[in-house]
Each structure stands twice: as structure tokens, then as C-alpha cells.
Amino acid sequence: MRRGVWILELAAPVVVAAALLVSGSRGFAASVEQAQTSSAEVKIDNFSFGPAALTVAAGTTVTWTNRDDIPHTVVSEDKVLKSKVLDTDEKFSFTFTKPGTYGYFCSIHPKMTGKVVVQ
Amino acid sequence: MTKKVKDEILHDHNAGGIDRRGFLKCMAWAGTGALCVMQGGVLKSYSLSRLSDLGASAATAGELSFVQISDSHMGFNKPANPDVAGTLKAAVDKINALSNAPEFLLHTGDISHLSKPEEFENVDQILKGTSKEVFFVPGEHDVLNDDGAQFRERYGKGAKGAGWYSFEKKGVHFIGLVNVMNLKAGGLGTLGHEQLEWLEDDVKHLKHSTPIVVFAHIPLWAVYPEWGWGTEDSAQALAYLKKFGSVTVLNGHIHQTMQKVEGNVTFHTAASTAFPQPQPGKADSPGPMKVPAEQLRSVLGITDVNYVRGQHALAVVDSSLA
Numbered sequence: 001m002r003r004g005v006w007i008l009e010l011a012a013p014v015v016v017a018a019a020l021l022v023s024g025s026r027g028f029a030a031s032v033e034q035a036q037t038s039s040a041e042v043k044i045d046n047f048s049f050g051p052a053a054l055t056v057a058a059g060t061t062v063t064w065t066n067r068d069d070i071p072h073t074v075v076s077e078d079k080v081l082k083s084k085v086l087d088t089d090e091k092f093s094f095t096f097t098k099p100g101t102y103g104y105f106c107s108i109h110p111k112m113t114g115k116v117v118v119q
Numbered sequence: 120m121t122k123k124v125k126d127e128i129l130h131d132h133n134a135g136g137i138d139r140r141g142f143l144k145c146m147a148w149a150g151t152g153a154l155c156v157m158q159g160g161v162l163k164s165y166s167l168s169r170l171s172d173l174g175a176s177a178a179t180a181g182e183l184s185f186v187q188i189s190d191s192h193m194g195f196n197k198p199a200n201p202d203v204a205g206t207l208k209a210a211v212d213k214i215n216a217l218s219n220a221p222e223f224l225l226h227t228g229d230i231s232h233l234s235k236p237e238e239f240e241n242v243d244q245i246l247k248g249t250s251k252e253v254f255f256v257p258g259e260h261d262v263l264n265d266d267g268a269q270f271r272e273r274y275g276k277g278a279k280g281a282g283w284y285s286f287e288k289k290g291v292h293f294i295g296l297v298n299v300m301n302l303k304a305g306g307l308g309t310l311g312h313e314q315l316e317w318l319e320d321d322v323k324h325l326k327h328s329t330p331i332v333v334f335a336h337i338p339l340w341a342v343y344p345e346w347g348w349g350t351e352d353s354a355q356a357l358a359y360l361k362k363f364g365s366v367t368v369l370n371g372h373i374h375q376t377m378q379k380v381e382g383n384v385t386f387h388t389a390a391s392t393a394f395p396q397p398q399p400g401k402a403d404s405p406g407p408m409k410v411p412a413e414q415l416r417s418v419l420g421i422t423d424v425n426y427v428r429g430q431h432a433l434a435v436v437d438s439s440l441a
Contacts, residue, residue, distance in 0.1 A: 046404035047346075069197040069407050071233060071263070077304055085233060085263045088197070105304035108259045111347040113304050 039063065042114065044072050049114035058118050061095040075107040183289040186214050186221040187334070187422040189371030190391035192260065193242045194232035199394035199407035200415060204241060209440045210392045210421050211248040217423060222288065224251050227371035227389060228258025228299065228336030234265070239273055257282055258336040258372060259299040267300060283314050285321050291426055292325055294318065296335035298350045308337030308350035315352065319359045330365040330426060330433065338370040340379060340386045343399035348373050357384060365432045376437045387435050390420035417441040
């Protein structure tokens with residue numbers, strides 16, 4: 001009973017590059033490049049993960065938010081992903097460092113399944 | 120058809136399952152209360168308002184009477200029911216007011232909402248108001264975060280495995296099963312190999328005439344697999360019970376009353392004492408169903424079960440908290 005069509009939500013990688021010029025009495029310049037960071041969101045609504053399939057770049061932090069009146073979990077069968085129980089509005093974040101496909105489900109309501117593809 | 124039998128549902132179990140019209144009639148009574156009596160393989164269902172027509176029959180006389188309550192969800196505080204302690208207390212009042220005092224209670228799981236110690240403690244304190252022994256099986260909400268360690272410590276002393284056990288009362292064999300552990304992605308409730316082997320052994324030496332009552336949280340029949348309302352390996356469990364003339368299966372989980380007869384087995388789900396859930400497929404999800412505050416108690420309830428020796432099956436009566 002999924003409502004409508006989920007739109008693949010991809011947070012654009014945010015690359016912050018900052019060059020910082022420090023001038024002082026010794027007159028040297030330093031350049032600092034901030035590491036690439038990105039994030040993505042999965043919402044839990046009506047006993048469904050949205051989007052149920054999410055593709056992200058390695059290094060992305062994915063945050064799940066439970067917006068149901070009923071608690072849920074985010075767990076993979078190999079327990080790589082294993083949130084504690086998320087009550088209403090609670091969140092769980094995981095940073096995917098290695099490429100691969102990560103299937104997961106709600107261990108309380110196992111009909112709820114989703115996956116994250118890390119490229 | 121006379122007025123007297125107009126609301127009666129007669130069903131020949133050999134034809135395979137209650138018909139749709141009969142099912143809808145039973146559903147229409149969910150919340151307002153229904154009495155279902157199974158005798159000689161024929162299910163008879165009456166609305167509670169017609170109980171007086173039955174006189175002192177199976178519904179009012181028996182050698183063993185017990186009450187099933189379910190899905191207290193202590194700790195839930197959302198709009199569907201901000202006072203689950205209050206409605207559990209109303210259930211206790213209802214139990215204490217029964218004319219045929221029950222000998223004990225069965226709680227078919229989701230005692231707590233988030234497996235917190237104070238939630239279990241609160242339920243235990245409220246149920247003390249019945250002065251009855253209570254037999255529990257866990258729901259998925261009772262085994263969060265610790266694989267059920269706390270549940271077994273509190274309620275499962277002497278139980279096997281994840282908390283399954285059996286006991287006898289006045290010649291009736293009761294079996295409490297656990298089908299909320301080790302759930303697999305995309306799957307339904309699961310009993311598992313170890314528990315099934317135990318069950319086979321548990322009933323092996325019983326006489327075929329022994330009445331059997333099985334209680335577990337998730338329904339042991341496929342109520343609505345799309346919402347996870349069923350148990351993967353329940354067919355194996357029921358196969359071990361085929362030889363018995365009378366098997367009654369009592370479940371919770373779906374927060375509404377529903378029943379079905381299949382061969383020698385009568386399946387029944389109890390209402391929640393906390394909040395109602397939608398009928399199968401009638402909403403986007405099985406989340407709590409919000410009803411006007413003044414209607415809430417009419418969709419919550421308890422189940423009174425009565426066994427009369429020599430009769431083929433048990434009488435199951437649902438009554439709302441209204």
C-alpha cells in the first residue's frame with residue numbers, strides 16, 4: 001500500500017572548497033581544502049521507507065527519520081546497519097564509506113524494506 | 120427465517136471458511152461485542168445484544184472460564200489514545216464485572232510500547248487489580264533492543280527458548296507460542312525450527328480428545344500478509360495439532376476482532392486495550408486508527424473464553440470497553 005510514486009531524492013554533493021590566505025608578520029600563505037561531505041535523507045512514513053531505494057556516493061551520511069506514530073528500526077540482516085528503536089521523530093544516521101548495495105528493513109515490521117546503493 | 124435467528128451465522132466448516140457475508144457481519148460487530156460458539160463443527164455467531172436469547176447455554180455456564188487481553192501498548196501517548204493506562208484500567212473493571220469470574224488471564228503481547236521497564240511495571244500494577252494469574256507471550260514491542268531478555272526475565276521464568284511454554288487447566292491444554300523473534304526482511308511472524316520441534320513433542324502424548332488452546336501475538340493464519348499479519352511457518356505448527364478434535368487459536372497484534380474456522384481449528388483475534396487499527400487494506404498503512412474520543416472505548420475490548428466439558432469447542436465472547 002505505497003502512496004504514489006517516490007521520487008528519488010539525491011542530495012547534491014556539497015563540495016566546499018575554501019582557500020584561506022593568511023598574511024602575517026612572517027608573510028606565508030596557506031591553502032585549506034575542506035573534505036568532500038554529502039548527506040541524504042530517508043523518511044519513514046506510513047510504514048514505508050521513502051525513498052525505498054537510494055543511490056549515494058561513497059562517504060555520504062544517510063539519515064532516517066521516523067515520522068510515524070509507531071516505532072520502527074533500520075537494520076540490515078548482516079547487522080552492518082543496526083539502529084536502536086526509533087520512536088516518533090527520532091533519527092538514525094549512518095555514513096557509507098564502501099561502495100555496494102545495502103539492503104535493510106524494519107526489524108519490528110519486516111514488510112518494510114529498503115536499500116541504499118553506494119557508488 | 121424468523122427474527123430470532125436472523126442475526127445468527129451458521130457455517131458448515133466442511134465448506135471451507137466463513138462466507139463473505141458472514142465475515143462482514145462478524146466484522147460489523149467488532150467493538151460492539153460478538154459471541155461466537157462453535158459446536159459440532161458449526162460456528163454460531165450472535166451479537167452481544169442478543170445474549171439473553173441464549174439463556175443458560177454455553178455462553179453462561181462452563182467449567183473453565185478465562186479472559187484474553189492484548190496489545191496494551193503501555194507508553195503509547197499519541198492522539199489515537201493519550202491514556203492507555205486509563206483504558207487498561209477500564210478493561211480490568213470489565214473483567215472484574217464479569218458474571219462468570221475468569222480463573223486467569225492470557226495477555227497476547229505488546230504489553231509495552233517501547234519495552235521500557237516502567238511500561239511493563241505499570242501494566243503489572245494495573246493487572247493486579249484483577250487478582251488473577253496472568254500468562255503472557257511477547258509481542259514485537261516487548262522484545263525491542265534486547266532480543267527479549269527483559270521479557271523473559273519478567274514473564275518467562277520456566278519457559279523454553281524465547282519464552283514458549285504449555286500448561287494444563289481443568290483438562291484443557293494451553294500452549295503459549297512466540298512468533299515475534301528473528302524476523303526476516305520482507306517476512307511475516309516466525310516460530311522457528313526449535314520451537315516447532317518443542318511443540319511437536321509437547322502434544323505428542325496428549326489424547327486426541329484434549330481441548331487445545333494456542334495463544335501467540337501475531338495471527339497464526341494469513342489475515343493480511345501485505346501488512347505482515349500472518350506467520351510464515353504456522354502451517355507446520357497447525358499440522359501438529361491436526362489430530363485434536365478441538366483447537367482454539369487466540370492472537371492479538373491486529374487490534375481488532377476477527378475470526379475464522381478451518382477444519383478443527385477456530386482462529387480468533389482480540390481487540391487491543393490501547394488503540395484500534397484499520398481493517399486489512401482499508402488504509403495506507405496499519406498505523407493507529409484515530410477515532411473520536413467518545414467512540415474510542417467502543418473499539419477497544421477484552422475477550423472472554425468459556426469451556427464446557429463434553430462440548431466440542433470453546434465459546435469466545437468479545438466485549439468492548441464502552
